[in-house]
Amino acid sequence: MARQAGFWDYEEHLARLTKGGDPLVTLTGVVDFEPFRYRLEKALKRSDGAKGGRPPYDPVMMFKVLVLQALYNLSDDQGEFQIRDRLSFLRFLGLTPNAPSPDAKTIWLVREHLVQAGHPQKLWRIWCIDDSLSG
DSSP states (O other): OOOOOHHHHHHHHHHHHHHHTOOHHHHHHHHGGGGGGHHHHHHHOOOOOOTOOOOOOOOHHHHHHHHHHHHHOOHHHHHHHHHHHHHHHHHHHHHOSSSSOOOOOHHHHHHOOOOOOOHHHHHHHHHHHHHHHOO
């Protein structure tokens, strides 16, 4: 019978991933994603929660999901799977293994809202400018 993994096992595993050269750790250290928050919140127009329901995912975290999809050429379904499967993705997104993670429909919806707001080009342009300044 296998023992249940504890917190320190998780932290040790992440440390080994970092030592092995996790490129997402490098990306996190190079790119500040917070400047995207204002445009994302404006484009996504989330409700105030008065009607109830599950709170929406953080808009910056969802933008990071789109970044992962672009970097790793993932469909929405593969994005959902890889987020659940890969500790490096969870860490990049600021999630833990037991935390709820976005499903394919949620990923698609966020992208659609950004497209309808005309923001993808602006966000990617900012991303490229930030990337060139930090490189």
